[in-house]
Amino acid sequence: MALTVSAQAVQQLNSMPSSWQILVFSLFCIATIVQSDTVEHTFNMCFFAIHPTFTSKFQVGTVSIPRICQPGNITVTAVNGRVPGPVIEAKEGDTVAIHVVNDSPYNVTIHWHGVFQRRTPWADGPSMVTQCPIRPGGRYTYRFAVAGQEGTLWWHAHASFMRATVHGALIIRPRQAYPFPAPDGERTVLLGEWWNADAVQLERQAFLAGTSIAPADAYTINGKPGNLYDCRITTNRGISRFEVRRNSTYLLRIINAALNTQFFFKVAGHTFTVVAADASYTTPYHTDVIVLAPGQTVDALMAAADASPAAGSYYMAISTYQSAIPLRPGSFNGNVTTVLVEYAGSTPSHHHHHQPPAMPEVTDTPAAHRFYTGMTALLRAGCRSAVPLAVDTRMFVTVGLGFSACAPAQTSCNRSAPVVAATMNNQSFTLPTAVSLLDARFRNAARGVYTADFPDRPPVAFDYANATGRELLGTALASTGRASTKVRAVKYNATVEVVLQNTALVGRESHPMHLHAFNFFVLAQGFGNYDAAAAEERFNLVNPQERNTVAVPTGGWAVIRFVADNPGMWFMHCHIDAHLSIGLAMAFDVEDGPTPDTVLPPPPRDLPKC
Numbered sequence: 001m002a003l004t005v006s007a008q009a010v011q012q013l014n015s016m017p018s019s020w021q022i023l024v025f026s027l028f029c030i031a032t033i034v035q036s037d038t039v040e041h042t043f044n045m046c047f048f049a050i051h052p053t054f055t056s057k058f059q060v061g062t063v064s065i066p067r068i069c070q071p072g073n074i075t076v077t078a079v080n081g082r083v084p085g086p087v088i089e090a091k092e093g094d095t096v097a098i099h100v101v102n103d104s105p106y107n108v109t110i111h112w113h114g115v116f117q118r119r120t121p122w123a124d125g126p127s128m129v130t131q132c133p134i135r136p137g138g139r140y141t142y143r144f145a146v147a148g149q150e151g152t153l154w155w156h157a158h159a160s161f162m163r164a165t166v167h168g169a170l171i172i173r174p175r176q177a178y179p180f181p182a183p184d185g186e187r188t189v190l191l192g193e194w195w196n197a198d199a200v201q202l203e204r205q206a207f208l209a210g211t212s213i214a215p216a217d218a219y220t221i222n223g224k225p226g227n228l229y230d231c232r233i234t235t236n237r238g239i240s241r242f243e244v245r246r247n248s249t250y251l252l253r254i255i256n257a258a259l260n261t262q263f264f265f266k267v268a269g270h271t272f273t274v275v276a277a278d279a280s281y282t283t284p285y286h287t288d289v290i291v292l293a294p295g296q297t298v299d300a301l302m303a304a305a306d307a308s309p310a311a312g313s314y315y316m317a318i319s320t321y322q323s324a325i326p327l328r329p330g331s332f333n334g335n336v337t338t339v340l341v342e343y344a345g346s347t348p349s350h351h352h353h354h355q356p357p358a359m360p361e362v363t364d365t366p367a368a369h370r371f372y373t374g375m376t377a378l379l380r381a382g383c384r385s386a387v388p389l390a391v392d393t394r395m396f397v398t399v400g401l402g403f404s405a406c407a408p409a410q411t412s413c414n415r416s417a418p419v420v421a422a423t424m425n426n427q428s429f430t431l432p433t434a435v436s437l438l439d440a441r442f443r444n445a446a447r448g449v450y451t452a453d454f455p456d457r458p459p460v461a462f463d464y465a466n467a468t469g470r471e472l473l474g475t476a477l478a479s480t481g482r483a484s485t486k487v488r489a490v491k492y493n494a495t496v497e498v499v500l501q502n503t504a505l506v507g508r509e510s511h512p513m514h515l516h517a518f519n520f521f522v523l524a525q526g527f528g529n530y531d532a533a534a535a536e537e538r539f540n541l542v543n544p545q546e547r548n549t550v551a552v553p554t555g556g557w558a559v560i561r562f563v564a565d566n567p568g569m570w571f572m573h574c575h576i577d578a579h580l581s582i583g584l585a586m587a588f589d590v591e592d593g594p595t596p597d598t599v600l601p602p603p604p605r606d607l608p609k610c
């Protein structure tokens with residue numbers, strides 16, 4: 001059976017343009033056959049390969065592009081010369097192969113945000129978690145399947161702050177039909193955060209000084225800030241335009257690729273029906289405002305029907321949601337970023353009459369919470385596993401900011417002042433430097449790389465949502481300034497429940513917690529201190545939303561549950577890069593299962609070495 005399928009695969013691939021692609025995929029398929037232990041497994045892997053397969057070359061390099069609100073160009077790192085980078089368009093079940101060539105002066109890795117990476121743990125991408133970086137001049141081909149998931153995901157650099165400019169959409173269309181009326185058109189709406197500087201250098205300077213990085217110079221939609229910026233000079237990057245036809249429905253694939261910022265999203269004169277979040281279908285959810293934390297995506301239908309013929313065009317807009325309590329004024333850019341949604345056939349003179357939509361206040365936590373808790377999963381027979389009811393591993397994990405001391409490497413740090421560190425259960429995470437977590441696990445050589453003692457509870461119980469001040473701020477951490485590399489080992493197939501509890505020690509703040517390789521069910525969310533008895537009454541065990549990133553409410557908590565059925569080393573971290581870089585992370589070491597199919601596969605031959 002395997003050989004028949006493989007021959008079909010080659011036949012299909014013959015229609016593809018480049019011969020190296022065919023070679024790669026023939027080899028991939030044959031290698032799979034040779035390595036596999038069961039007929040069924042061989043069939044499955046080759047089955048992916050007979051579908052049209054997406055292959056692309058990502059050349060990571062240096063490009064000159066115009067600044068925003070300032071004259072002249074700036075040099076940044078980008079894929080194939082563009083910000084945002086290329087779109088990966090695949091169908092459910094496809095194999096994706098991305099040949100990354102690093103022509104930049106920096107270490108690079110690419111993460112495929114939200115992709116399950118079943119049996120391909122070496123392709124996940126976070127630097128020093130699943131691989132050593134691709135060094136300047138190096139290359140690596142990421143190969144993975146997008147099976148059992150549909151919707152809008154994205155890809156981004158996962159080494160330092162490089163993802164500010166190294167990111168793009170990853171769209172997985174269904175093989176059959178959408179579970180909602182087919183839209184007349186689709187638009188990708190990629191939200192970004194922009195500095196008129198090299199983000200890698202900004203991060204480096206902030207690290208050396210032990211400070212946070214300056215607020216963004218702009219937020220962008222598909223690379224442009226729009227025309228409402230309060231600039232001394234005209235913005236020289238312009239505004240994106242979406243043409244729509246009256247009485248048509250558009251699927252907006254909205255991605256928050258910003259480094260550090262949550263957004264409110266609106267279109268004047270229009271409302272939305274949300275149909276998916278993080279590439280998981282939702283029951284149709286009607287709203288006039290969409291909220292996205294960094295790392296999250298939302299698919300929403302917008303009917304271009306309620307436009308009054310006189311208007312002609314409307315503003316699409318994003319503004320920031322500032323969850324920090326107390327609010328840190330001056331820590332964000334207050335401009336409204338816009339796109340023009342233009343009706344086909346409307347007369348140009350009408351284009352001057354549009355108004356931006358009324359955006360929520362930057363501190364409108366109730367509006368954010370309404371959106372984040374308003375969605376439920378779409379139940380479809382045969383397509384979705386039910387929420388597992390028996391929990392094998394329970395964890396209660398505080399997430400928040402604390403204080404530390406300058407590390408010796410922070411050479412321009414003020415040593416008589418505390419520096420902000422971020423922690424999970426009072427552990428501030430630091431990446432290994434000599435070997436990746438996954439490689440250390442594969443070689444049974446954890447010693448000196450990581451320890452498997454990430455705690456299941458914080459060391460000290462306190463009034464998490466209210467306690468402020470220095471007494472509780474981790475004196476050990478503060479006196480040594482030492483971070484640790486701790487993972488939590490979980491049995492293969494274990495159902496893991498994690499209560500994520502925000503702390504108030506250095507101000508409350510919503511942290512968008514992202515788990516690699518798994519979607520999790522969000523069972524409940526709330527404010528204040530987690531109260532198990534009261535919360536469990538409210539658990540949605542029927543149709544909770546599935547996500548890969550949950551915005552833990554500011555000063556509150558969220559409960560997530562997932563089945564650890566993919567062996568590997570999977571990062572869980574805050575998707576605010578300013579927090580990730582100061583320690584808001586841990587990793588799950590999902591152990592091998594009982595069958596050859598559920599054992600960590602060996603690394604690909606071209607995996608970069610440290």
Ligand SMILES: *[C@@H]1O[C@H](CO)[C@@H](O)[C@H](O)[C@H]1NC(C)=O
Pocket residue numbers: 064065066073
């Ligand atoms: C500035 O960037 C634009 C767009 O990338 C490019 O076309 C132009 O040549 C650049 N200008 C300079 C002076 O590098």
Ligand SMILES: *[C@@H]1O[C@H](CO)[C@@H](O)[C@H](O)[C@H]1NC(C)=O
Pocket residue numbers: 246247
């Ligand atoms: C839009 O739909 C309305 C109501 O069905 C109809 O009267 C109108 O002619 C349609 N407009 C266009 C441009 O199709």
Ligand SMILES: *[C@@H]1O[C@H](CO)[C@@H](O)[C@H](O)[C@H]1NC(C)=O
Pocket residue numbers: 068069216217218229230231332333334335
């Ligand atoms: C808008 O952006 C410009 C350019 O970065 C900045 O100078 C200005 O302060 C911003 N305005 C507000 C209200 O934040």
Ligand SMILES: *[C@@H]1O[C@H](CO)[C@@H](O)[C@H](O)[C@H]1NC(C)=O
Pocket residue numbers: 414415416417418
């Ligand atoms: C360093 O921190 C101390 C204590 O907060 C402060 O008094 C001092 O002004 C700071 N020095 C500099 C150069 O910022």
Ligand SMILES: *[C@@H]1O[C@H](CO)[C@@H](O)[C@H](O)[C@H]1NC(C)=O
Pocket residue numbers: 425426458459460472473474475476477
């Ligand atoms: C963090 O750990 C240190 C050292 O073990 C301890 O002194 C401190 O109280 C802990 N803080 C919290 C908030 O758990």
Ligand SMILES: *[C@@H]1O[C@H](CO)[C@@H](O)[C@H](O)[C@H]1NC(C)=O
Pocket residue numbers: 493593
């Ligand atoms: C995984 O767990 C589920 C539910 O407990 C069980 O039905 C299934 O057989 C397990 N699979 C494996 C491979 O252990």
Ligand SMILES: *[C@@H]1O[C@H](CO)[C@@H](O)[C@H](O)[C@H]1NC(C)=O
Pocket residue numbers: 465466527528529555
């Ligand atoms: C603690 O914080 C919660 C939520 O912020 C609030 O509802 C509660 O009143 C606070 N409790 C105390 C004792 O301050």
Ligand SMILES: *[C@@H]1O[C@H](CO)[C@@H](O)[C@H](O)[C@H]1NC(C)=O
Pocket residue numbers: 107132133135433609610
């Ligand atoms: C790049 O990666 C290599 C290998 O892990 C490492 O030794 C080196 O320090 C890294 N360089 C930078 C600038 O981070």
Ligand SMILES: [Cu+2]
Pocket residue numbers: 510511512574575576579580584
């Ligand atoms: Cu955070």
